[in-house]
Amino acid sequence: xxxxxxxxxxxxxxxxxxxxxxxxxxxxxxxxxxxxxxxxxxxxxxxxxxxxxxxxxxxxxxxxxxxxxxxxxxxxxxxxxxxxxxxxxxxxxxxxxxxxxxxxxxxxxxxxxxxxxxxxxxxxxxxxxxxxxxxxxxxxxxxxxxxxxxxxxxxxxxxxxxxxxxxxxxxxxxxxxxxxxxxxxxxxxxxxxxxxxxxxxxxxxxxxxxxxxxxxxxxxxxxxxxxxxxxxxxxxxxxxxxxxxxxxxxxxxxxxxxxxxxxxxxxxxxxxxxxxxxxxxxxxxxxxxxxxxxxxxxxxxxxxxxxxxxxxxxxxxxxxxxxxxxxxxxxxxxxxxxxxxxxxxxxxxxxxxxxxxxxxxxxxxxxx
Amino acid sequence: xxxxxxxxxxxxxxxxxxxxxxxxxxxxxxxxxxxxxxxxxxxxxxxxxxxxxxxxxxxxxxxxxxxxxxxxxxxxxxxxxxxxxxxxxxxxxxxxxxxxxxxxxxxxxxxxxxxxxxxxxxxxxxxxxxxxxxxxxxxxxxxxxxxxxxxxxxxxxxxxxxxxxxxxxxxxxxxxxxxxxxxxxxxxxxxxxxxxxxxxxxxxxxxxxxxxxxxxxxxxxxxxxxxxxxxxxxxxxxxxxxxxxxxxxxxxxxxxxxxxxxxxxxxxxxxxxxxxxxxxxxxxxxxxxxxxxxxxxxxxxxxxxxxxxxxxxxxxxxxxxxxxxxxxxxxxxxxxxxxxxxxxxxxxxxxxxxxxxxxxxxxxxxxx
Ligand SMILES: [Zn+2]
Ligand SMILES: [Zn+2]
Numbered sequence: 001x002x003x004x005x006x007x008x009x010x011x012x013x014x015x016x017x018x019x020x021x022x023x024x025x026x027x028x029x030x031x032x033x034x035x036x037x038x039x040x041x042x043x044x045x046x047x048x049x050x051x052x053x054x055x056x057x058x059x060x061x062x063x064x065x066x067x068x069x070x071x072x073x074x075x076x077x078x079x080x081x082x083x084x085x086x087x088x089x090x091x092x093x094x095x096x097x098x099x100x101x102x103x104x105x106x107x108x109x110x111x112x113x114x115x116x117x118x119x120x121x122x123x124x125x126x127x128x129x130x131x132x133x134x135x136x137x138x139x140x141x142x143x144x145x146x147x148x149x150x151x152x153x154x155x156x157x158x159x160x161x162x163x164x165x166x167x168x169x170x171x172x173x174x175x176x177x178x179x180x181x182x183x184x185x186x187x188x189x190x191x192x193x194x195x196x197x198x199x200x201x202x203x204x205x206x207x208x209x210x211x212x213x214x215x216x217x218x219x220x221x222x223x224x225x226x227x228x229x230x231x232x233x234x235x236x237x238x239x240x241x242x243x244x245x246x247x248x249x250x251x252x253x254x255x256x257x258x259x260x261x262x263x264x265x266x267x268x269x270x271x272x273x274x275x276x277x278x279x280x281x282x283x284x285x286x287x288x289x290x291x292x293x294x295x296x297x298x299x300x301x302x303x304x305x306x307x308x309x310x311x312x313x314x315x316x317x318x319x320x321x322x323x324x325x326x327x328x329x330x331x332x333x334x335x336x337x338x339x340x341x342x343x344x345x346x347x348x349x350x351x352x353x354x355x356x357x358x359x360x361x362x363x364x365x366x367x368x
Numbered sequence: 369x370x371x372x373x374x375x376x377x378x379x380x381x382x383x384x385x386x387x388x389x390x391x392x393x394x395x396x397x398x399x400x401x402x403x404x405x406x407x408x409x410x411x412x413x414x415x416x417x418x419x420x421x422x423x424x425x426x427x428x429x430x431x432x433x434x435x436x437x438x439x440x441x442x443x444x445x446x447x448x449x450x451x452x453x454x455x456x457x458x459x460x461x462x463x464x465x466x467x468x469x470x471x472x473x474x475x476x477x478x479x480x481x482x483x484x485x486x487x488x489x490x491x492x493x494x495x496x497x498x499x500x501x502x503x504x505x506x507x508x509x510x511x512x513x514x515x516x517x518x519x520x521x522x523x524x525x526x527x528x529x530x531x532x533x534x535x536x537x538x539x540x541x542x543x544x545x546x547x548x549x550x551x552x553x554x555x556x557x558x559x560x561x562x563x564x565x566x567x568x569x570x571x572x573x574x575x576x577x578x579x580x581x582x583x584x585x586x587x588x589x590x591x592x593x594x595x596x597x598x599x600x601x602x603x604x605x606x607x608x609x610x611x612x613x614x615x616x617x618x619x620x621x622x623x624x625x626x627x628x629x630x631x632x633x634x635x636x637x638x639x640x641x642x643x644x645x646x647x648x649x650x651x652x653x654x655x656x657x658x659x660x661x662x663x664x665x666x667x668x669x670x671x672x673x674x675x676x677x678x679x680x681x682x683x684x685x686x687x688x689x690x691x692x693x694x695x696x697x698x699x700x701x702x703x704x705x706x707x708x709x710x711x712x713x714x715x716x717x718x719x720x721x722x723x724x725x726x727x728x729x730x731x732x733x734x735x736x
Contacts, residue, residue, distance in 0.1 A: 038687075038688075038691045038693055039684070039687060039688075040688060040693050040694075040695040042693065042694060042695075043694040043695065044695070045675070045695060045698065045699075046679070047675070047679075067687070067690065067691060068662065068683075068687045068690070072662065072663065072683070075663065075665075076665065076681065076683060076684070082681075082683075082684055082687075083684065084679045084680055084684075294436065294440065295440065295443065297443075297444065307413070307415070311414070311415075311452045312452055313444065313450075315436075315440070315444060315450075316407070316444070316450055316451065316452075319406075319407060319435070319436045319450075320406075320407075320408060322435065322436070323406045323435060325406055325408050325410065326408075326410060326411040326694060326697060326698070327408040327410075327411065327412070327413060328408075329694060330411075330413065330694070330698070331413075
């Protein structure tokens with residue numbers, strides 16, 4: 001048996017609904033993956049994630065490598081055993097964090113030398129090392145190690161970077177030694193250049209990965225620019241493999257990119273915004289710290305069935321926020337994750353029903 | 369119907385087991401009350417408190433008066449409605465916090481003027497004002513407003529303070545206008561002076577309160593000194609009313625004071641210590657930040673049935689602590705509260721069975 005299989009079930013234009021089956025269970029796409037950077041989705045327990053119907057979560061290789069260390073996690077039964085999450089897990093390659101968090105980076109053909117953002121200690125990650133770490137973590141889906149050039153980089157730099165990233169993808173694939181247990185996705189780079197993106201895609205498809213991701217977007221460019229790249233590249237991606245857009249995004253981004261053929265998403269937005277008091281609801285954004293909510297007896301979102309909305313008022317949530325209480329961070333996060341996952345459930349149902357366009361426009365109207 | 373009734377069910381020496389019935393339900397004593405300072409027991413949800421079998425929680429009048437304000441809480445259906453906790457609540461009088469947190473205090477016969485620790489705003493709390501606040505909060509048990517003299521105060525100061533505190537208790541009792549809805553407890557003061565303590569008690573009993581508390585202990589004196597005062601005063605308290613020892617304490621303190629006739633306790637220790645990584649277990653204290661736990665695959669307490677102990681290893685808890693993750697604060701708090709409440713359940717069972725002395729000695733041995 002392969003470590004991963006994809007079944008396309010329904011399409012509506014470019015929008016797709018399908019299933020991704022892994023050793024830890026089946027994921028229904030389109031899907032949003034809550035981010036569990038340090039072996040925990042911030043503020044939530046595994047039980048709450050399960051109740052919110054999370055199907056798959058993401059772990060960050062860079063963070064887990066530095067603390068508590070991948071070898072230690074392996075001795076605890078991998079990330080599944082360590083954090084007690086029995087469903088699928090995807091790990092990133094660490095590339096993005098090396099470039100955004102590590103300091104004094106030195107990039108060579110071999111890999112990247114950098115200093116830890118925690119204690120300044122010196123480390124080296126190569127494609128092979130990233131795969132070694134991810135295999136120790138035991139995720140269901142691993143990602144190839146790639147360079148993430150700054151969004152301001154010029155075409156010349158992006159071309160060079162892309163060429164090396166493709167050589168790294170090939171090395172990652174060679175280092176992928178347990179193909180029955182863990183899947184490996186290739187990552188399409190190429191900045192905002194359509195021709196480089198297609199070139200990256202076709203080189204990766206040549207290598208034959210169980211799934212493909214679009215990387216290097218949502219790094220500061222306007223959303224329309226991102227949609228344009230996705231619109232260009234997603235339909236060209238193999239129809240029989242899952243398509244994952246990395247690090248995206250707002251509810252509108254998710255809908256726009258599902259509409260362009262994407263199946264999988266991850267983003268810190270729902271969890272991070274929740275901790276800052278920005279909440280997504282069926283009637284739009286709510287900034288819970290606003291004084292207007294102090295006397296508001298209504299639930300955060302009367303359409304939502306999460307624990308927060310079933311039990312507490314906006315006034316109470318605002319009070320918790322004002323006091324910096326941990327329960328406020330929890331209840332806000334719970335709701336935002338629930339909202340994102342319900343949004344994906346709505347998208348799947350609409351694609352299956354053939355009502356995708358109507359549903360999409362209704363949702364987009366909320367955020368107009 | 370009275371707002372509160374007490375039934376003494378079993379005794380073993382001075383140790384007592386009974387029930388306290390309030391409008392929001394019946395509490396089985398001896399009982400520990402988790403502290404919910406700002407309308408939340410820090411890091412826990414009401415559902416988790418319920419699952420830990422919390423029977424009654426405490427709210428802090430001083431904090432809730434300053435933020436979000438008692439009038440606002442009242443409009444949300446009181447503290448029960450505001451924080452969605454349907455079981456009994458006890459509120460303190462605010463006295464202790466005025467003296468420990470407020471700045472620039474000016475104490476007069478009328479009451480206390482002070483500045484808020486949050487924004488420096490000026491406030492005045494009198495016995496009448498404290499009762500007004502507590503009635504707005506709608507707690508099941510209110511406390512009289514008292515002065516809390518510093519533990520270093522001399523006998524002369526304590527005598528003067530006690531006399532005023534008794535006049536304040538009388539004024540509190542007069543301001544208690546809803547005797548069918550909320551109960552009011554008197555507070556015995558008198559420092560470490562046995563004669564002053566008895567004098568305080570008899571003056572309060574003269575006024576006839578539904579329950580009596582011992583205040584002004586656990587403020588820096590050695591535990592033996594505290595046990596001595598409790599041993600002296602508790603057996604002299606009315607046998608047909610609940611006896612509440614305020615702000616106490618460690619598991620050993622609870623056992624020693626149940627043994628001397630106390631029924632009710634509150635303390636920030638289990639919640640605060642949890643957030644600092646100090647955990648109470650059936651085999652003694654565990655400091656989870658200790659490096660020795662990094663590779664420990666065992667649950668925190670193999671005798672404990674809480675969510676934390678059923679699902680996670682010491683190694684994982686240490687990792688969460690090291691990373692400062694919110695889930696670590698949650699899981700630690702959940703366990704400590706569960707431990708305290710199970711300890712009280714054990715005490716009740718032992719008193720009912722007539723095995724109190726054996727059980728007590730077993731428990732005390734753990735902390736030797
Ligand atoms: Zn909700
Ligand atoms: Zn436990």
